[in-house]
Amino acid sequence: MIWSLVAVVGAVGWSVLALSRGEEVSAAWMVAAALGTYAIGYRFYAKFIQNRVLRADPTRATPAERMGDGHDYHPTDRRVLLGHHFAGISGAGPLVGPVLAAQMGYLPGTIWIIVGVIFAGAVQDMVVLFFSTRRDGKSLGQIAREEIGPVGGVAAVIAIFSIMIIILAVLALVVVNALAESPWGAFSVGMTIPIALFMGIYLRYLRPGKIAEVTLIGVALLLFAIVSGRWVANSGLADAFTLDPRTLVIALVLYGFAASVMPVWLLLVPRDYLSTFMKIGTIALLAVAIVVTLPNLQMEAVTDFATNGDGPVFAGSLFPFVFITIACGALSGFHSLISSGTTPKMIQKETQVRTIGYGAMLMESSVAVMAITAACVLDPGIYFAMNAPPAVIGDTVQAASDTITSWGFTVTPDQLASAAEAVEEESLLSRTGGAPTLALGVAVVLAEIIGGDTMMSFWYHFAIMFEALFILTAIDAGTRVGRFVLQDALASIHPRLGKLRDNTWWPGILLISGIVVALWGYLLWVGVNDPLGGINTLYPIFGISNQLLGAVALAICTVLLVKSGRLKYVWVTLLPLTWVSVVTLTASWQKVFSGDPAVGFLARRDQYQEGIDNDQLLAGAQNMDDMRTIVNTATLDAVLSAALALLVLIVFADALRVCVKAVRHPGSVRLRETPHVPSRIIAPSGLIATKEERAELVSAGLGPGGGIPEQSTGPRQEVSER
């Protein structure tokens, strides 16, 4: 009964979104469509997967219970673990992709975010979490090696490493584009480093372990840094913090290197706390603001760029490029690294994989819906002015206004100038990368409930800071993890390189950190210097690589379903696997071989090479150096796209081999599952305990968090007793 009501709400939301033409649509319909669909997916599809497909077993002890040592890995209350897991998976990705995809209108992106998460993204997260839980919390790379074989395993690890480098470069590019020529932004984001150092020293020496306290102090300092950024921007210091993109690249590379070699407690740990708090806090604030204000969407449902493929933000038609641009939020391969490894070592019960794996991904998807909403709240003219590269719209408000109006989105030079003035920026033209657009959208929404127009510029810089903060956190942590991966990989090539694995051998640490930083730093440098605009070239590669990782994870899940005798239900992962493979491989193919120079890297390379041969300048190039840069960049991008796709095809081939073998000779394959150990923990599986679960908890004398009966000092009792 209640579920038919939910279904009706969702259906009404979808019909209004899909059918309205010409008039502005309220964000309320967005909220209705998303929440209605999530609720049904979570209640029915996720439950079906957990009970019928995975057959999660409440009597089987999880790694947390078996290996719990009173230190870090202990069975964690499901509500706390949901927060942990969500903070682990979410980041800048779901905020940026949907903003870029908004160039095709709000509808294609929204459909993909919501349908994609139900059938692909959340399924991947949940199934990986389940299988890793059954394998002592092993990582995806390890599972691939053990269950598929050395060839597929090695290809998977190389793919994971390359994808990591690309992700770091693209995220760094987003930060560079958001902070370039913005003294306010550069100052307040720069201040996060001394704030983190202070927090690190506080936690290490002054009051060890007082994490909540130091985080609150840090957040207060952070807000002060945002406010004082305005004073700096209006003072004589402004010039010192007005940085051009190239300077920012050097600063970021140095920062990444320092974070990788410095002790973690000094920089990494406090930043981690700070960004987790800001992430959860700001997302909650934004959700409340959107639901309270229910702004109207100004963007069209579907723009002409969806069909003609000439969009200025990224080139190519709706299929496959919307599905590539929005990776995080719909299907993010990266989550499979968190779902394997960390979370399985903390989960209380196998039956909680739906709550944690599927549930957290639904939350991330809703973040993506918020991001696309924030982008579509803006005037489309301003949206395109911010997201089109200078090669397309020129670098004056007059030129930008003329070009954008010629696309059918009326915007005057005055509007463009006053939008920049409202947030106290020099200019908003070509602030590509999604972060500034999102920040402006967020500022519009938040200013409506707190502060009005006078607070616009504060909220804008608040949002910039919040995105830059967790992108930088991803960069410092990512560089360090990249270092570990490379150390491990090199050390396993030859025994004489074994010393590289030693984390106290400084020459090794410095060398490997340098290599990792140089790899993403080089890509970032290329992106910043791309005369045609770095984001529109690199972002598709980022999306492709992230989803290729998703394809690898789904392929591994499919192998495991087949090997463990669940052939009947193999479609649960095979369906999203097929879809994402078709999308990513089509996109890779088009990015490399398409005859349209705006899309295909090889065609672009040939076009500009011919220009050089004929001594002729082509669109986007100011001089012959630019022409050569474009040729080199296109070659690099083509090689990168092709190499990634090949790696993934190797994993697929090896996975297929194992599947065929398992179907033909079921006796010949060995499943590396940990044997069944009976579980003593009693804990509800959903966020809210059912009536039966509550009765069980009460009779065992446990609080709502669950635990092991008759072990008074075991997992958490409820607060009311404390």
Place this chain on the structure above:
Amino acid sequence: MSPTAAPRRAFAWLRWYVTELTGENAYDRYVEHAMRTDPGAPVLGRREFERRRTDRRYAAPSDGLGGSFKGCC
């Protein structure tokens, strides 16, 4: 039932949630665990415990691919 009971409960719950989420109570848990398994054994001081905990959490994972690269997408 006093009128402040509900907000007080909500605040207590929030406090509990934050200490759990941040791992601030890891030390208490460690002490409990240590007492339970071997009441006579020496117990680390808080400073030393937090140091080791941080070092362990961010140390190189055994297989090179740990979850400490988080918060990306």
